[in-house]
Amino acid sequence: DTAVSQTPKYLVTQMGNDKSIKCEQNLGHDTMYWYKQDSKKFLKIMFSYNNKELIINETVPNRFSPKSPDKAHLNLHINSLELGDSAVYFCASSQEPGVGEQYFGPGTRLTVT
Amino acid sequence: QQQVKQSPQSLIVQKGGISIINCAYENTAFDYFPWYQQFPGKGPALLIAIRPDVSEKKEGRFTISFNKSAKQFSLHIMDSQPGDSATYFCAARKSSNYQLIWGAGTKLIIKP
Numbered sequence: 001d002t003a004v005s006q007t008p009k010y011l012v013t014q015m016g017n018d019k020s021i022k023c024e025q026n027l028g029h030d031t032m033y034w035y036k037q038d039s040k041k042f043l044k045i046m047f048s049y050n051n052k053e054l055i056i057n058e059t060v061p062n063r064f065s066p067k068s069p070d071k072a073h074l075n076l077h078i079n080s081l082e083l084g085d086s087a088v089y090f091c092a093s094s095q096e097p098g099v100g101e102q103y104f105g106p107g108t109r110l111t112v113t
Numbered sequence: 114q115q116q117v118k119q120s121p122q123s124l125i126v127q128k129g130g131i132s133i134i135n136c137a138y139e140n141t142a143f144d145y146f147p148w149y150q151q152f153p154g155k156g157p158a159l160l161i162a163i164r165p166d167v168s169e170k171k172e173g174r175f176t177i178s179f180n181k182s183a184k185q186f187s188l189h190i191m192d193s194q195p196g197d198s199a200t201y202f203c204a205a206r207k208s209s210n211y212q213l214i215w216g217a218g219t220k221l222i223i224k225p
Contacts, residue, residue: 043215045212045215056212090157098145101147101159101162102159107154107155107156
């Protein structure tokens with residue numbers, strides 16, 4: 001059973017398009033995260049939700065909008081995609097904010113051409 | 114503003130050798146220091162973690178050494194194996210909002 005799953009695994013799109021990445025966790029965790037990993041492998045937190053409420057919102061362009069329909073899902077919608085958005089996006093979850101380990105999904109490689 | 118500095122950026126170690134990765138943090142209240150391991154094409158996974166009231170933690174071939182006064186912590190991998198080849202990230206958790214601050218990562222290659 002996959003603990004944290006993301007779809008799609010690969011996403012190739014053109015500049016200016018709008019796209020979404022979906023994330024689901026079956027661990028019963030209360031907290032979910034979105035990270036961006038750039039080409040140099042640097043991991044940057046983008047958002048964190050706890051019980052469907054936003055608790056961390058780093059300096060991210062407002063073209064990025066997270067949506068949490070329920071505790072098990074945290075989707076990421078990106079408007080007007082730019083070349084600099086190309087990266088691997090990871091979803092993660094933890095039992096509570098900062099409690100225990102964060103479990104990461106397999107990542108979504110986004111390429112904007 | 115990088116609050117957790119990790120070094121080296123890359124490391125090559127012979128099989129059977131000791132791999133050492135270092136991290137230093139700046140003057141911020143952190144209360145938990147995990148190390149994550151990431152294989153190519155996968156998400157990071159927790160390897161080992163330590164709290165600041167402990168100076169050392171060992172799990173199998175992996176040991177964290179923690180120096181609170183120097184604000185430094187390091188990961189030691191004993192008897193390094195080719196299967197340990199991965200990118201390793203240190204992190205520090207802010208006690209104020211539980212946010213993890215990540216190091217830049219170290220790409221470790223173990224040569225057979």
